Amino acid sequence: MIPDEEFIQSKDVPGPTKEEIRCLVMCKAVISSEDTVVDVGCGSGGLTLEAACRARKVIALDKNPEAINLTRENLEKHGYHENVLLREGDALNILEDLESFQVLLVGGSSGDLSSIVTKGWSKLAPNGRIVVTSILMETRVEAVDVLKKLGTEPDVVEATIAKGKITPRGTLMMGRNPITIVSAVKGN
Amino acid sequence: MIPDEEFIQSKDVPGPTKEEIRCLVMCKAVISSEDTVVDVGCGSGGLTLEAACRARKVIALDKNPEAINLTRENLEKHGYHENVLLREGDALNILEDLESFQVLLVGGSSGDLSSIVTKGWSKLAPNGRIVVTSILMETRVEAVDVLKKLGTEPDVVEATIAKGKITPRGTLMMGRNPITIVSAVKGN
Amino acid sequence: MIPDEEFIQSKDVPGPTKEEIRCLVMCKAVISSEDTVVDVGCGSGGLTLEAACRARKVIALDKNPEAINLTRENLEKHGYHENVLLREGDALNILEDLESFQVLLVGGSSGDLSSIVTKGWSKLAPNGRIVVTSILMETRVEAVDVLKKLGTEPDVVEATIAKGKITPRGTLMMGRNPITIVSAVKGN
Amino acid sequence: MIPDEEFIQSKDVPGPTKEEIRCLVMCKAVISSEDTVVDVGCGSGGLTLEAACRARKVIALDKNPEAINLTRENLEKHGYHENVLLREGDALNILEDLESFQVLLVGGSSGDLSSIVTKGWSKLAPNGRIVVTSILMETRVEAVDVLKKLGTEPDVVEATIAKGKITPRGTLMMGRNPITIVSAVKGN
Ligand SMILES: Nc1ncnc2c1ncn2[C@@H]1O[C@H](CSCC[C@H](N)C(=O)O)[C@@H](O)[C@H]1O
Ligand SMILES: Nc1ncnc2c1ncn2[C@@H]1O[C@H](CSCC[C@H](N)C(=O)O)[C@@H](O)[C@H]1O
Ligand SMILES: Nc1ncnc2c1ncn2[C@@H]1O[C@H](CSCC[C@H](N)C(=O)O)[C@@H](O)[C@H]1O
Numbered sequence: 001m002i003p004d005e006e007f008i009q010s011k012d013v014p015g016p017t018k019e020e021i022r023c024l025v026m027c028k029a030v031i032s033s034e035d036t037v038v039d040v041g042c043g044s045g046g047l048t049l050e051a052a053c054r055a056r057k058v059i060a061l062d063k064n065p066e067a068i069n070l071t072r073e074n075l076e077k078h079g080y081h082e083n084v085l086l087r088e089g090d091a092l093n094i095l096e097d098l099e100s101f102q103v104l105l106v107g108g109s110s111g112d113l114s115s116i117v118t119k120g121w122s123k124l125a126p127n128g129r130i131v132v133t134s135i136l137m138e139t140r141v142e143a144v145d146v147l148k149k150l151g152t153e154p155d156v157v158e159a160t161i162a163k164g165k166i167t168p169r170g171t172l173m174m175g176r177n178p179i180t181i182v183s184a185v186k187g188n
Numbered sequence: 189m190i191p192d193e194e195f196i197q198s199k200d201v202p203g204p205t206k207e208e209i210r211c212l213v214m215c216k217a218v219i220s221s222e223d224t225v226v227d228v229g230c231g232s233g234g235l236t237l238e239a240a241c242r243a244r245k246v247i248a249l250d251k252n253p254e255a256i257n258l259t260r261e262n263l264e265k266h267g268y269h270e271n272v273l274l275r276e277g278d279a280l281n282i283l284e285d286l287e288s289f290q291v292l293l294v295g296g297s298s299g300d301l302s303s304i305v306t307k308g309w310s311k312l313a314p315n316g317r318i319v320v321t322s323i324l325m326e327t328r329v330e331a332v333d334v335l336k337k338l339g340t341e342p343d344v345v346e347a348t349i350a351k352g353k354i355t356p357r358g359t360l361m362m363g364r365n366p367i368t369i370v371s372a373v374k375g376n
Numbered sequence: 377m378i379p380d381e382e383f384i385q386s387k388d389v390p391g392p393t394k395e396e397i398r399c400l401v402m403c404k405a406v407i408s409s410e411d412t413v414v415d416v417g418c419g420s421g422g423l424t425l426e427a428a429c430r431a432r433k434v435i436a437l438d439k440n441p442e443a444i445n446l447t448r449e450n451l452e453k454h455g456y457h458e459n460v461l462l463r464e465g466d467a468l469n470i471l472e473d474l475e476s477f478q479v480l481l482v483g484g485s486s487g488d489l490s491s492i493v494t495k496g497w498s499k500l501a502p503n504g505r506i507v508v509t510s511i512l513m514e515t516r517v518e519a520v521d522v523l524k525k526l527g528t529e530p531d532v533v534e535a536t537i538a539k540g541k542i543t544p545r546g547t548l549m550m551g552r553n554p555i556t557i558v559s560a561v562k563g564n
Numbered sequence: 565m566i567p568d569e570e571f572i573q574s575k576d577v578p579g580p581t582k583e584e585i586r587c588l589v590m591c592k593a594v595i596s597s598e599d600t601v602v603d604v605g606c607g608s609g610g611l612t613l614e615a616a617c618r619a620r621k622v623i624a625l626d627k628n629p630e631a632i633n634l635t636r637e638n639l640e641k642h643g644y645h646e647n648v649l650l651r652e653g654d655a656l657n658i659l660e661d662l663e664s665f666q667v668l669l670v671g672g673s674s675g676d677l678s679s680i681v682t683k684g685w686s687k688l689a690p691n692g693r694i695v696v697t698s699i700l701m702e703t704r705v706e707a708v709d710v711l712k713k714l715g716t717e718p719d720v721v722e723a724t725i726a727k728g729k730i731t732p733r734g735t736l737m738m739g740r741n742p743i744t745i746v747s748a749v750k751g752n
């Protein structure tokens with residue numbers, strides 16, 4: 001995993017997803033070097049970069065042009081831009097255009113999660129994976145609901161990570177926001 | 189419980205202990221209106237104020253004069269100063285001087301936890317309670333070890349609290365540092 | 377707080393709510409000796425008993441007759457039955473009949489949480505408190521939603537508690553299910 | 565990751581480490597196909613199997629013969645036994661014999677963690693990684709202490725995972741024991 005501090009960050013763009021959560025998302029996504037991955041809401045590029053070093057191709061999209069720029073900067077910094085296509089725009093519109101792919105990562109959805117997941121699911125290749133990361137209580141539930149409606153039983157993991165900070169007095173446990181990862185595998 | 193935001197805070201003094209943790213500490217301390225409570229490392233007065241409205245008398249001590257001042261300000265703001273004695277100085281020295289008491293709260297100990305707990309335990313009245321709050325991995329273990337050596341089996345609770353922040357997009361779960369509360373009841 | 381192991385338990389009835397969660401619920405409920413408390417879904421009586429030793433009167437209801445019996449047994453075991461009225465039946469029907477009260481605890485709702493909270497809110501006295509405890513992801517969101525619709529901004533606490541088990545090898549941290557406590561105070 | 569339920573389990577052997585924790589351990593271990601991995605306290609083979617499909621060679625050891633047998637069964641079930649050497653015996657003795665390796669996983673240590681980590685560290689190749697998984701409060705601290713003494717600043721992650729169980733009533737969040745992962749990278 002790329003260490004958190006090696007990402008260029010910006011006040012105006014969320015992310016990058018922290019190392020331990022990126023790790024769990026990658027586990028659930030099971031990306032192989034044959035796969036095309038779509039990263040919806042690429043933000044700072046946290047997940048885009050991890051996908052880029054595992055997949056054949058990554059399509060990273062965000063409606064915020066600053067997120068697209070920041071993801072580009074991070075890709076360049078780490079030398080991963082060749083297999084990544086960046087697209088600025090709304091998730092639903094862009095998904096509409098795409099051919100089928102193996103993995104859909106959803107890190108942002110601004111109130112439209114059900115439509116994005118439904119549209120994405122329809123484009124998933126057989127045995128494709130969808131992984132939704134959420135920090136909002138409501139998004140978790142929406143992700144579970146829509147996946148159940150699509151006929152699958154999602155895997156739900158809430159991960160609460162604390163990092164130890166080594167200080168002269170001892171190891172201070174620093175809490176992080178709990179993140180929920182909802183994922184599912186499409187049948188074949 | 190006093191809401192977190194009603195405490196005067198200072199950059200130079202830790203605390204106040206967050207509402208939910210104060211609540212758990214108070215549960216473990218089982219303070220009655222007959223009790224004398226000693227608060228070692230009163231910091232911002234988070235626990236001192238909660239003890240003050242339950243106990244007959246509170247002795248709050250801190251080696252940092254700014255903590256003593258801040259605790260005084262918070263006591264005055266909430267009108268609780270009559271039954272609280274503030275003492276600036278090192279825990280071990282002050283405990284040495286004290287008569288027996290019913291409850292010992294330890295929120296700070298700077299490397300000297302075993303001695304503080306041992307000294308405090310010797311001054312605890314029959315059925316007295318000791319409650320150690322810790323954010324350091326090492327302190328938890330030291331608290332458990334010294335209490336086991338004193339012949340008791342401590343209660344150990346690690347509390348990881350996330351607070352929901354209501355936003356227009358949904359309820360953002362904000363993580364807090366995990367806190368460990370180690371407590372024990374003295375026999376009679 | 378009453379220790380967990382001092383409750384009579386039954387395979388067929390959920391609860392009792394664990395000590396640390398009962399403690400947090402009591403903090404949010406701020407029960408005084410003048411208050412009438414309604415406990416919706418009393419289960420094993422975990423919250424009923426805690427309310428009984430703080431309130432003037434408790435009305436504990438459950439649609440499951442075995443829960444009513446178990447709560448009665450636990451009340452008797454701990455000697456608290458005088459100020460507790462047990463009522464078997466559906467929450468919504470029973471709430472309909474009641475006069476106004478100061479505190480509503482909701483520990484069970486079987487799919488009808490919004491109606492129960494809305495009905496309960498309408499019966500809450502000025503400055504009354506409502507506290508919903510939930511183990512289901514969906515219930516948390518429903519509780520937040522309905523309270524927002526009722527014009528209040530709920531307090532949301534997710535509590536993940538681990539208890540240390542003292543063993544010869546060391547202190548084993550035993551995880552518990554994360555519980556979310558959604559609460560609100562009615563204006564006056 | 566291999567799903568938890570695909571491991572053969574035994575009442576007499578701990579493990580397998582749960583999927584999400586195996587995932588985090590693998591992230592910290594950064595195993596490449598050139599690496600030799602030593603798994604101290606292989607238990608049910610949870611980490612052994614994950615290492616086996618990433619590394620050139622795995623040496624899995626346990627002092628409990630039943631753990632060795634169970635790990636062998638799990639390796640056979642999943643078809644990974646060719647690059648795994650199983651050794652029954654005490655960690656310290658076996659480590660003594662080994663040539664240098666790239667990754668040391670420590671999942672069990674029965675009171676001897678400092679010696680095992682110190683011995684293992686001395687055998688780590690340049691840029692080698694050590695990853696200690698612990699469920700005991702004391703082990704975490706011991707792992708941090710010994711790694712600090714060896715001149716490195718360990719990475720400390722406490723992971724509290726809850727899994728959602730989809731039920732007709734909703735998504736029940738099931739807590740797991742918090743696990744702490746202490747890791748370090750040797751300089752070159
Ligand atoms: N409907 C939508 N279409 C495209 N992007 C969206 C969107 N709704 C939200 N987003 C984007 O989703 C992002 C969520 S933050 C994502 C962080 C990212 N996973 C990282 O690790 O860096 C934001 O940048 C936001 O602009
Ligand atoms: N040996 C010692 N003697 C006295 N005070 C000590 C001490 N070691 C640490 N402290 C004090 O312990 C405090 C810990 S912070 C305590 C916060 C407090 N419980 C609150 O809720 O506001 C610090 O103010 C520190 O100065
Ligand atoms: N609509 C409804 N009306 C009445 N009781 C209900 C209900 N829906 C669920 N319940 C009850 O809610 C309970 C939830 S379990 C509550 C446990 C309790 N707080 C304790 O500490 O012991 C169950 O006993 C269930 O029968």
Ligand SMILES: Nc1ncnc2c1ncn2[C@@H]1O[C@H](CSCC[C@H](N)C(=O)O)[C@@H](O)[C@H]1O
Pocket residue numbers: 577578579580581604605606607608609610611612625626627628631653654655656671672673674676
């Ligand atoms: N000093 C020592 N030498 C060898 N094995 C040891 C040891 N101390 C403890 N162990 C072993 O460490 C194991 C810890 S359980 C490990 C579980 C394993 N990681 C899995 O995923 O399946 C136990 O099987 C125990 O027998």
